[in-house]
Amino acid sequence: MVLGLTGCDSGEELRPCAVDCEGAACVACVSSLPDDTLRPALACNQLPAPSRCLGPRVLERCEGGAVHREDCAEDTVCVESPVVACVTGPACVDGVSRCTDSRALQVCTNGRWTARACDVACEAAPGRGFCGAPGPTLSGTVRYARRFPDVAFRAWTSDVEPVPARGFLVVSFQGGKMLDSQVTDAAGRFTLKVPSTFQEDDRVVVYAAGRGRDGAVAYAVADPGLPGAQPMTAVPGDAARIWSWTRTLRELSTGPDFTVGESEGSGAAAVFDVLGTAWRRMRERYGGRDGLPVVAWLGFGTEWSCGACFAPWRVTAVGRSWSAQLWLPGDSDAAWWSDAMVMHELGHWVMASRGTSPEEGGPHYVGVPTFPGQAWSEGWATWFSTDARRSPRYYDRQGGTLFWVDLSARASSVSPWTRPHAADGLLQSVDENEVAAILYRTAAGTPSSQPLYDALSAPAMNRAPWARGYTRHTWTRDAKGALANVVDTGRPSPFLADFLDALVCQGFPQALVDSATEPATAFPYPSHEPLCP
Structure with a gap:
C-alpha cells in the first residue's frame, strides 16, 4: 500500500x-569513482558500438537495423570485455573487493567489477582484497x-x-x-x-x-x-x-x-x-x-x-x-x-x-476493482515484486491466512479473477492484480523488461497534467467493503493508460501490448492511437 x-x-x-x-x-x-548517469535509449545507428551493457543485467544490441534488449539470467552478468555477453557469475555486491593477481584489485561498483591498481602487492582474503598487508x-x-x-x-x-x-x-x-x-x-x-x-x-x-x-x-x-x-x-x-x-x-x-x-x-x-x-x-x-x-x-x-x-x-x-x-x-x-x-x-x-505516484490511496482488497490511479500504483508495485524476484507468484499472510496470486495464470487462491470490460472504457475501476498481470504479460513478451522501467521514468509519465485526463479520488469503505464518501479532487493523476502511452511512444511493439490488454474484450487501450508528446 x-x-x-x-x-x-x-x-x-x-x-x-x-x-x-x-x-x-x-x-x-566514500567512493572516488565518477558519477554514472543513466544512458539514454538510442536508435540503432546511434549506438556507440554494435552492442553494450546497460548495467550488470541488461544487454543491448543492434540486430537487423533495430535495437534489441535482453535481460541476463539470474546467474549471469553482462560484461563488455572481451566481447559483450551475459556470462556465468552473479552480479557482485557493491563495495566488495577481490584480488585478480598479485598487484591488481577489483572493487564492485554498480554490480560490476572495476579494476584498481595496487602500488604494492594485493593480498587476497575470503570476501575481500587488500592493497598491501592488512595486518591481523x-x-x-x-x-x-x-x-x-x-x-x-x-x-x-x-x-x-x-x-x-x-x-x-x-x-x-x-x-x-x-x-x-x-x-x-x-x-x-x-x-x-x-x-x-x-x-x-x-x-x-x-x-x-x-x-x-x-x-x-x-x-x-x-x-x-x-x-x-x-x-x-x-x-x-x-x-x-x-x-x-x-x-x-x-x-x-x-x-x-x-x-x-x-x-x-x-x-x-x-x-x-x-x-x-x-x-x-x-x-x-x-x-x-x-x-x-x-x-x-x-x-x-x-x-x-x-x-x-x-x-x-x-x-x-x-x-x-x-x-x-x-x-x-x-x-x-x-x-x-x-x-x-x-x-x-x-x-x-x-x-x-x-516516476510519479498517482497519490491515490485508500482501502483496497484482493479481487475487488478499485480506482484507476490506485490500481496503477498497486499493480506496478506487485509487478515489480514479481520482476525483481523473477517469479510470477505474489504471496502474503494476513489475518492468519497465507494467500497467493499468480500473474501468469491470472489466478488467485482467495477470490475469482476480475477482468475489465472493454465497453466500460479506459477510466473504469480495475483490479490492481489485473494491472499487474497486464504488465507481467507485456514484459514476458520481450527478452527484456527494461522498456517498462524506461517508460516509468519517461518525461510524459512525470509531468502534469497527464494526457488521458484522469483525476485522483479519495474515498472510504463501509463495514461490508462498499465504497463510501467518494470525492473527485480534480487533481491530475497518471494511470495505466498513460503508462502504456509512454511505452508505445518509445517504440514498444503494439502487438505485445494488445496481447496483454486484450482491448476488444478486456482493457480497451488503443495501442494504435497512443497519445505521444
Whole structure:
C-alpha cells in the first residue's frame, strides 16, 4: 500500500540530506569513482558500438537495423570485455573487493567489477582484497535463519533454514573504537582487520544497513521502539535502532560462522535481504543511480494502522535523515517472511524514486476493482515484486491466512479473477492484480523488461497534467467493503493508460501490448492511437 505522497514537484529530484550521525552504522568509505548517469535509449545507428551493457543485467544490441534488449539470467552478468555477453557469475555486491593477481584489485561498483591498481602487492582474503598487508584479520560468514512458504503456499515452513546474509554492513571494534568495516559478499563472507590480541569487549557487529553511492548508509531496517498498535505518523522513540547483531572476537576466533537466529530477530535480516535486492535491482535498471534514502520499520509486536505501507515521508531517526519510509507489520502473521510483500512495498519506493505516484490511496482488497490511479500504483508495485524476484507468484499472510496470486495464470487462491470490460472504457475501476498481470504479460513478451522501467521514468509519465485526463479520488469503505464518501479532487493523476502511452511512444511493439490488454474484450487501450508528446 502507498500512502498520500509529498515531496518534489514534477521534474525535480529528491536527494539525500547531509546530516551528522552517531554510532557505528555511520561509518562509510566514500567512493572516488565518477558519477554514472543513466544512458539514454538510442536508435540503432546511434549506438556507440554494435552492442553494450546497460548495467550488470541488461544487454543491448543492434540486430537487423533495430535495437534489441535482453535481460541476463539470474546467474549471469553482462560484461563488455572481451566481447559483450551475459556470462556465468552473479552480479557482485557493491563495495566488495577481490584480488585478480598479485598487484591488481577489483572493487564492485554498480554490480560490476572495476579494476584498481595496487602500488604494492594485493593480498587476497575470503570476501575481500587488500592493497598491501592488512595486518591481523578475521574472516567469517554471516547467515540468518529464515522461513519460506510451504509447497502448497498455505503456511510458513515449520523448520528454519540458514541462508547467506549478502550486502550487510559488518564492523569490527576494539573496545569503543571502530577498526574496520566492509559489506558481506554474495555468500555472506567477510574479512575484517582486528586487534592482534582480543579483549572481552572487542567485537564484530553486523548491521541491517547498506550504503549508497556516496558511501553513507542509504537504506536500512530499523526497530521503531514502539510496541503495540501504532499509526504510521508515530515518531520513532529514543529506543529506535537499526537492527544489528553482535559477536565477540573471541567467539568468532573459535567458530567464524555468524548465524543470526530467529529469536535474535532474523526476520529483520530477511527484510533487509529483500531491501538490498530491490536497491540493486533499481540501480541496475537506472544506470547505477540510487533511489530515495529509505528506512523500513519492523518491530516484532508492533502493528501499524495501514498494515504494510510505504510513503516518501521524510524523517530523521536512528542518527540520520531518510526521504522515504516503509512500515511492516510485526504481528503473529510473520509476514516479514514474505519476500513478495516486502518487494511490493519497495515497488512503491521505485515509483517514488524514478516516476510519479498517482497519490491515490485508500482501502483496497484482493479481487475487488478499485480506482484507476490506485490500481496503477498497486499493480506496478506487485509487478515489480514479481520482476525483481523473477517469479510470477505474489504471496502474503494476513489475518492468519497465507494467500497467493499468480500473474501468469491470472489466478488467485482467495477470490475469482476480475477482468475489465472493454465497453466500460479506459477510466473504469480495475483490479490492481489485473494491472499487474497486464504488465507481467507485456514484459514476458520481450527478452527484456527494461522498456517498462524506461517508460516509468519517461518525461510524459512525470509531468502534469497527464494526457488521458484522469483525476485522483479519495474515498472510504463501509463495514461490508462498499465504497463510501467518494470525492473527485480534480487533481491530475497518471494511470495505466498513460503508462502504456509512454511505452508505445518509445517504440514498444503494439502487438505485445494488445496481447496483454486484450482491448476488444478486456482493457480497451488503443495501442494504435497512443497519445505521444
